[in-house]
Amino acid sequence: MSSLRSWLFQSIHGRLLLTLCVGLSLLMAAMFVVLDYNIDRRIYERLDSDLLQRAHGIVKLLETPPAEVAMARLQTLHPAYAGGGHTEYLQVWDARGRTLLVSGSNAAGRLEMPAQVPAHRPLFYDLALPDNHRGRAVALTLLFPGSTEPATIAVAEEREHVDRFERNIHVALLGGVLGTALSAALLAIVTVRRGLRPLLSFGEAARVPEKPPHLPHQHLPQELTPFAEALNGAFDRLHAGMERERRFSRDVAHELRTPLAEMRAAVELAQRDAVVPGALDGVKAAMDRMQRCIDGLLALSSYESGLARPELEPMDVVPLLRRAGADTRVHAPLPAEAWVQSDSALLERIIDNLMLNALEYAPPDAVIDVALMSQQGAWWLHIGNVAPDLEAADLPHLGERFWRKSPAREANSHGGLGLALAATLAAVLGLRLSFRLDEGMLWASLGPLPDIQSIALPER
Numbered sequence: 001m002s003s004l005r006s007w008l009f010q011s012i013h014g015r016l017l018l019t020l021c022v023g024l025s026l027l028m029a030a031m032f033v034v035l036d037y038n039i040d041r042r043i044y045e046r047l048d049s050d051l052l053q054r055a056h057g058i059v060k061l062l063e064t065p066p067a068e069v070a071m072a073r074l075q076t077l078h079p080a081y082a083g084g085g086h087t088e089y090l091q092v093w094d095a096r097g098r099t100l101l102v103s104g105s106n107a108a109g110r111l112e113m114p115a116q117v118p119a120h121r122p123l124f125y126d127l128a129l130p131d132n133h134r135g136r137a138v139a140l141t142l143l144f145p146g147s148t149e150p151a152t153i154a155v156a157e158e159r160e161h162v163d164r165f166e167r168n169i170h171v172a173l174l175g176g177v178l179g180t181a182l183s184a185a186l187l188a189i190v191t192v193r194r195g196l197r198p199l200l201s202f203g204e205a206a207r208v209p210e211k212p213p214h215l216p217h218q219h220l221p222q223e224l225t226p227f228a229e230a231l232n233g234a235f236d237r238l239h240a241g242m243e244r245e246r247r248f249s250r251d252v253a254h255e256l257r258t259p260l261a262e263m264r265a266a267v268e269l270a271q272r273d274a275v276v277p278g279a280l281d282g283v284k285a286a287m288d289r290m291q292r293c294i295d296g297l298l299a300l301s302s303y304e305s306g307l308a309r310p311e312l313e314p315m316d317v318v319p320l321l322r323r324a325g326a327d328t329r330v331h332a333p334l335p336a337e338a339w340v341q342s343d344s345a346l347l348e349r350i351i352d353n354l355m356l357n358a359l360e361y362a363p364p365d366a367v368i369d370v371a372l373m374s375q376q377g378a379w380w381l382h383i384g385n386v387a388p389d390l391e392a393a394d395l396p397h398l399g400e401r402f403w404r405k406s407p408a409r410e411a412n413s414h415g416g417l418g419l420a421l422a423a424t425l426a427a428v429l430g431l432r433l434s435f436r437l438d439e440g441m442l443w444a445s446l447g448p449l450p451d452i453q454s455i456a457l458p459e460r
């Protein structure tokens with residue numbers, strides 16, 4: 001549920017779809033209410049108009065004396081008023097509310113009399129007919145010849161057929177609105193996906209490290225074309241700069257290997273003939289550090305450029321940890337075995353670099369904690385060392401080339417590429433290498449290493 005909410009509110013795709021679907025739903029709901037109201041109003045206006053026209057004709061007929069003869073004539077002309085049916089009803093009251101005339105269909109005189117009818121205006125109202133069906137009636141005032149007090153006439157008819165027609169209209173209208181809303185939502189989904197397809201294609205292209213990603217601006221709307229061209233140019237320049245840096249690091253490392261080997265040979269010869277033993281040990285240590293730096297630069301260049309690929313195979317990671325943690329300062333309660341799917345050479349190099357970094361930067365009497373934990377079908381490696389000098393602001397810099405907390409430590413035995421190489425190799429293996437500070441302890445977490453038992457084997 002949280003992932004769906006995050007997709008709806010934090011992605012362009014989700015927000016566009018949510019806005020369009022909610023907007024279309026509100027628009028369709030408003031359209032349904034307006035259409036339903038107007039259709040109902042027109043239906044009942046037509047019913048009232050027919051009733052009023054019929055009532056005026058009956059009033060004209062009854063005002064011709066005598067009234068009983070006029071009523072008989074009405075029932076002859078309109079048999080529905082004579083009885084035998086239940087669709088037309090008529091009743092006349094005097095000024096005191098006494099019944100004067102009724103139609104044959106209303107022999108018991110059970111029509112509901114309105115409370116007060118305007119003198120020159122019709123009064124429409126709903127009522128229950130004598131047969132207990134729902135009906136619609138119109139009441140008018142009329143003056144019989146020779147009478148000084150106006151009488152009231154009510155003409156009613158059954159409205160259930162109109163209600164059925166109205167319900168059918170409601171169902172048809174609701175179905176049409178829902179169908180239109182669903183079609184509009186599907187159209188919005190297709191339109192949004194089609195409109196965002198160039199951006200999605202650009203995202204897929206950006207994942208390929210061997211070449212700079214390019215946004216296919218020829219398929220974009222005109223408003224996004226300048227953005228695409230500027231972004232493509234920026235990525236070209238960024239990729240070119242990265243390539244120049246990798247090429248420079250690789251070329252420098254290659255060029256330094258030969259003179260470094262010559263210097264090493266010269267130092268070893270000089271050490272054999274030295275008057276003072278150990279006089280050149282510092283020079284040799286500096287050359288060893290330079291050799292490790294060159295090897296690290298070459299490895300970084302190879303894996304970052306994609307020239308070297310991991311070779312995954314089943315392996316037990318516990319022996320690697322035991323060899324790397326052979327120092328007496330390391331506390332490593334490890335399981336008997338932990339079989340994973342990985343590249344043994346690359347994983348060993350990552351573990352060695354993490355252990356060397358922890359041993360180098362921890363205080364001399366501090367203990368290095370190593371834990372290997374199984375979680376949801378995968379193994380996670382945690383290496384912790386005391387780091388009193390580090391702060392939370394320093395964590396993003398861990399893994400940067402040649403970064404150190406203090407410049408005063410630049411002369412130590414490391415070349416400044418251990419964590420950078422470990423982070424690069426972890427990315428090559430599809431692992432996450434993260435760092436956190438917990439009460440003065442720096443923890444490096446590596447994983448998830450897929451447990452060989454959780455990997456589905458192909459069926460034979």
